[in-house]
Amino acid sequence: MNAFKDFAAVLRQVCVCFLGVVFLGGCDSVISHTVSIDAEQTVVAWPETVPAARSDWTIASGELQVWKPVPMAYLKSFEQKFSMDSRFDDPIVECTDLNLSEDSLSFIEQAYSQKPESMESVVSIPMDAFNGPRSFDLSLDGKRLVTLNSDHVELYNLETAKRLGSFALPGEWARQPHAICFCGNTRDFLVASDDRICRISSRDGSVQNEIKGLGETIAKWKVSPSGDVLVLLTESGTLWGGEATLEGLSQINSDGTNVRDMDLFSNGKSIIADVSVPLLYHRNDQNVWLQQKVGFEFETEHPHVVAGSESHCWVDGPTIEVLSKKENAEGKVADHLAMAHSYWPPNLACSYSWSTDSYSFLVTGERLVRGKLQWVIYDLAPANYTHSAPIELDYKPQRLLCSDGGSVVAILDKRGINVSRRTVWYTADHWQVSELGYYIVNQYPLDEVERLYEALGRQTRYSALGAPSDLQQLLLSRVSYRWNYLEQQGDDLPEEQRLVLEKIRSWHKQGGVLARSVSGFRHHRIAWDARGNGMGNTVSAKAWETFNEHNELAYNELSEVCAEVKEPPLLALETLVHVQMDHRPGTSPLVGVNDLARRCVELYPGSIGVAEAIAFKLLPQWYGEEGELVSFARAHADLYDGRFSDLVYAKLLGVCLSHHANPTMQEKRQIDPRRLQSAIDTVVEWGLPIDLWVWEARQVASSTGASVSDVELYEKMIEAVGVVPRFDSGSRRWGTPNTTEIPKRLYKEARQAAMSEADSELAGTVDD
Structure with a gap:
């Protein structure tokens, strides 16, 4: 044992000499720190004077590990750390002197809007004031609610939140009516009992038509928005279809199989159904419903079926299946089925159109928060499974209805009917x-x-979209993208768009700083559009020519802006850094970047776009060497204190490290998974967008195999993520079985705990 200690002491001295000799040429003083072979990680205090561009890292492998010097001198040029955490609570600065338009004021309001915590209650009806779960309906426009109370129809005006009155159902009803629904956009509605079905006018309460009942309870019925087609499903699983005038109502053939749920397409021509497997029915010109198998044989256990205007879905526990029409490889439009795993397992859904060309599903489900299950409601996009921020519900929803625009919602729970207004599609990324x-x-x-840009520059408050300078950059980039799009259209522009293009061109000719910054950014985007994102050897000579030409135009315009004004826009500084590192002909890749980066941090410390640009180019396939990316991410993050520091660290690694072809074990050992976990927690707790970099940071933390477990990483993620994003299925980096299996296990444990708690409460009640 003593011999081993003597050997270790000698080895330490050898290491000291080795480090001193190796780094003597690159530093102002000799490093003479003992490197411990016992420590998991040895931190060497490098001299403060670091070469501006980069430093060599000579220990590239082996058991010894040292931190690599920071590759940019600006990272050592600030005496104090920047504090950003409290900026999220700063007040919004009024800018009345700028005379902003209502739309500009709305821009600021939307950028800083807070997540709605609840819906606005309009009408509440207790359980004893209506006949059952099918005895109420919401009009498509969300202005009226109709209920059945014993043998009376009651009407509510939801715009005034008042009960309009009631009237007795006409005629004799041997059995209590149990179902009512509006006839699309008409003013009539249908009322049903087991032995009678009537179409009744809401104007005078008169019976428009009447047929014999089906002898059993209606589980679900639907009338097309035009008010002409009716389909209904009985509790025994028989499906019926006909005219909403109650003419021609007949049973639809289901090959003897019970239909478990169904919904009617908005055009009234097709039905989506579930018979343990998905089915479609189409109505021909003779009003006969013909069955069509979807062609996808997945089995469902607890289905809830929703028909949209173009996409339709089966909600089945933790799985959501969306059926839509898409063009296949042969150029033909065919049925396409996409599946997604939900972290908030849904139980109900309905569809709505929130604009003329966009529609969504409104979904209720359970999410897991700190080990407890909680009912929530949220919007879901069928195209890519993005979703809105959730709103908590007090109880499990038993039925869900919404207006055609999605802003008015009627929910049945154990208390009764609750009608509310809500904010449609609030998301953390504030897409509006x-x-x-x-x-x-x-x-x-x-x-x-320009006035809105000035108003944003006066703000100090941070939002989910970033710093005020990030909002300024977003605004200017809209001008650039619009300019580029209009230029690409050539001479085929409509008059309205032609005037917009002329307006932007004229603005640029005036030579203002903002206009030239927008122009430089545009040239840089044109350069990369020509080059593409492929490997360099896949780029044509013509594309390289365009790339270099427009990058040179961008460089000339942006470098002039940055030289002329003391505080150039973030868009100009950040784009100039990109252009510098695009290896302009005759220059070194990192020339001038250090000074630009320092200036950017000084002016806009809360914006990290420049750091992202540098970090990406420090990948080995660009200009970096082993370990430089990880070292840079840590050093730039250390410019900040508090939780914001970990956010920067995680974002730089999440954005860039996924593009690293083969990180070495030594590089992985440099990564601090606890900082990545802290960043994920902060994103969720502060209500920031769950972008791709968050998923990548989670995968990076998991891949280190260190002190953070996958369970810890997912516990926070599933509070904020309702559905696994579409990009999961195509990612080999983090689309692992853990993406679904760990959350499933957590939900199972939570449900078992909830059942045990309920059993204990029941036992206590019995004992009492």
Whole structure:
């Protein structure tokens, strides 16, 4: 044992000499620190004077490990750390002197809007005031609610939140009516009991038509928006279809199989159904419903079926299956089925159209928060499975209805019917802000853009979209993207768009700083559009020519802007860094980047776009060497204190490290998984967007095999993520079985705990 200690002491001295000799040429003083072979990781205090571009890292393998010197001198040039955490609570600065338009004020309001915690209650009806779960309906426009209370129809005006009155059902009803629904956009509604079905006018309460009942309870019925087609499903599983006038109602053939759920397409021509496997029915010109198998033989256990205008879904526990029409490889339109795993297993859903060309599903489900199950409601996009922020519900929903625009919601739970208004499609990334930016560019003179830019620059508050400078950059980039799009259309522009293009060109000719920054950014985007994202050897000579030409134009314009003004826009600085590192002919890749990066941090410390650009180019396939990316991410993150520091660290690694072809074990050992876990927790707790980099950071933390378990990484993620995003299925990096299996296990454990708790409460009640 003593011999081993003597050997270790000698080895330490050898290491000291080795380090001193190796780094003597690259530093101002000799490093003479003992390197411990016992420690898991040895931190060497490198001299403060680091070469501006990069430093060599000579220990590239072996048991010894040292931190690599930071590859940019600006990272050592700030005496104090930046504090950003409290900026999220700063007040919004009023800018009345700028005379902003209503749309610009809305831009600021939307950028800083907070997640709605609840819905606005309109009408509540207790359980004893209506006949059962099918005895109420919401009009398509969300303005009226109708209920059955004994043998009376009751009407509510939801715009005034008042009960309009009631009237007795006409005629004799031997059995209590149990179902009512509006006839699409008409003012009539249908009422049913086991032995009688009537179409009744809401104007005078008169019977428009009547047929004999089906002898059993209606489980679900639906009338097309036009008010002409009716389909209904009985509790025994028989499916019926006909006219909403109650003419021609007949049973639809299901080959003797019980239909478990169904819904009617908005065009009234097709039915989506579930018979343990999915089915479609189409109505021909003779009003006969013909069965069509979907062609996908997945089995469902607890289905809830929803028909949209173009896409339709089966909600089945933790799985959501969406059926839509898509063009296949042969160029033909065919049925396409996509499946997604839900972290908030849904139980109910309905469809709505929130704009003329967009529609969504409104979904209720359970999410897991700190080990407890919680009912929530949220919007779900059928195309890519993105979803809105959830709103908590007090109890399990038993039935869900919403208006055609999605803003009015009727929910049945154990208390009764609750009608509410809500904010449609609130998301952490505030997608409305980008749309408002384009609208302002299109509809206003560009001096309105300049005033809004000034107003954003006066803010100190941070939002989920980033720092005020990030909002300024988002606004200016809308001008650039719009400019580029209009230029690409050539001479075929409609008059309205031609005027927008002329407005932008004229603005640029005036030579303002913002206009030239927008132009430089545009040239850089044109350069990369020509080059593409493939490997360099796949780029044509013509594409390289365009790439170099437009990058040179971008460089000339942006370097002039940055030289002329003391505080150039973030868009100009950040794009110039990109251009510098695009290896302009005759230059070294990192020339000038250090000074630009320092200036950017000084002016806009809360924006990390420049750091992302540098980190990406420090990948080995670009200009970096082993370990430089990880070292840079840590050093730039250490410019900040608090939780914001971990956010920066995780984002730089999440954005860039996934593109690393083969990280070495030594590089992985440099990564701090606890900081990545801290960042994920912060994203969830602060309500920030769950972007791809968050998923990648989770995978990076998991791949280190260190002190953070996969369970810890998922516990927070599943609070904020309702459905596994579409990009999961195509990612080999983190689309692992753990993506679904660990959350499933967590939910199973939570349900078992909830059942045990309920059993204990029941036992206590019996004992009492």
